[in-house]
Amino acid sequence: MTKNNSKDLTVGSPTGLILGFSLPLLLGMLFQQVYSLMDTIIVGRFLSVSALAAVGSTGSICFLIIGFCQGVCAGFSLPIAQRFGAKDEKGLKKYVGNAGIVSVIIAIIMTALTVLLCGHILTWMNTPGDIYDLAYQYLIVIFAGIPATILYNLLSGYLRSLGNSVIPVIFLIIAAVLNIGLDLLFILVFNMGVFGAAFATVLSQGVSGVLCIIYIAKNVPLLHVSRNDLELDSSYVRNLMVMGLPMGFQYSITAIGSVILQTAVNGLGSIAVASMTAASRISMFMVCPFDALGSTMATYSGQNVGAAKFERVKKGLISASVIGSVYSVLIFVALLFIANYLIYLFVSPSETEVVAQAHQFLLINAFFYIPLVLVNTIRFTIQGMGFSGFAMFAGVAEMIARSLIGLVFVPIFGFSAACFASPLAWILADAFLVPAFIHCLHKLQKAKSSQVTSL
DSSP: OOOTTOOOOSSSOHHHHHHHHHHHHHHHHHHHHHHHHHHHHHHHHHTOHHHHHHHHHTHHHHHHHHHHHHHHHHHHHHHHHHHHHTTOHHHHHHHHHHHHHHHHHHHHHHHHHHHHHHHHHHHHTTOOTTTHHHHHHHHHHHHHTHHHHHHHHHHHHHHHHTTOOHHHHHHHHHHHHHHHHHHHIIIIISOOHHHHHHHHHHHHHHHHHHHHHHHHHHHOGGGOOOTGGGSOOHHHHHHHHHHHHHHHHHHHHHHHHHHHHHHHHHTTOHHHHHHHHHHHHHHHHHTHHHHHHHHHHHHHHHHHHHTTOHHHHHHHHHHHHHHHHHHHHHHHHHHHHHHHHHHTTTSOTTOHHHHHHHHHHHHHHHHTHHHHHHHHHHHHHHHHTTOHHHHHHHHHHHHHHHHHIIIIIHHHHTHHHHTTHHHHHHHHHHHHHHHHHHHHHHHHHHHHHHHHHHO
């Protein structure tokens, strides 16, 4: 099989391969969070606390909708990674073509539904009246930009499935820099407010997607498809759906709990919303290594399962979990000293209530980062192995935990209860994922033994 601009993860040291593959991913995610942080900082410092709260109040619903799209795209790349590991070029190209067609259909449906329902969604979420209009301006643009989100995530997923984690990162960095520049232009120069912040994000995402198209067209013949590859094949579409939809629903199911929690926090007022927004954005930056390790394990396990090297999957999972756990301890210690200074990037030190609540949220979540490491590494490993349905149930556990906190404990104990929602979600998810991985690995090994015996 042609291996231009690709990397075989089925041979060599698992630890070295995982570090080498994940570091470019981490760099890209950090830049992605940098422009997300800059977006929030510019809104909070140059517009108002109300604008910050408005953007923050849409975070969980954006995670639900955009996360579904990202999850589906990630799932669509898994059969491609498996075909690459199995050295099946014909099957790989057929999956590329079919995934592209199905993604276009999903993009059209998701964009139409979310744009039409945008106002209703904000009402259902109990968005405070003083920030409703600003939240609508922001969210409607993000929803209209769903095709751009799917374009980049699908194409970057194609490249990563071939072991190329560098090029998607380069384009993401370009998008990050562009997004920051457009934020400043639209907000400070053109006075476009939160609408400008959202438009800058969508436009930057679209640019990164177009860059992926150009790169693939010029440099990755393995991803070039014929007209025959674009003809939908029921067996390929079915397998894509089996891989993609559970990953998409996993994000969405997890996000349902976040929406319920956000709704409960919205009921506490705009100060609580601003506090959670600032702390969540900082936390999202801190957990980028876990996301990078998770994405790495999806590709790593996918390729090795395709090559029937199941023991390497187990070794890789252990290596990734150790790497993430060491980082978790280091970052918690660092946050003990620098948490407040990070919060000051979003709000003035004079906003003492916001600072105190954000500090509490950030440190409580950071204390439980090791369970989050396991959530990411095990769940994505299971998905790469071809058991996306199992991984989806971990999302159900997270949804239950966040919903329980939001519906029962936030009304009683207020903001402090919200700080424990994610830690509880991670612990419950791990309680399912650990035995699920053991089961999936045993099932693959048993299937391999049966094939050998039959021969």
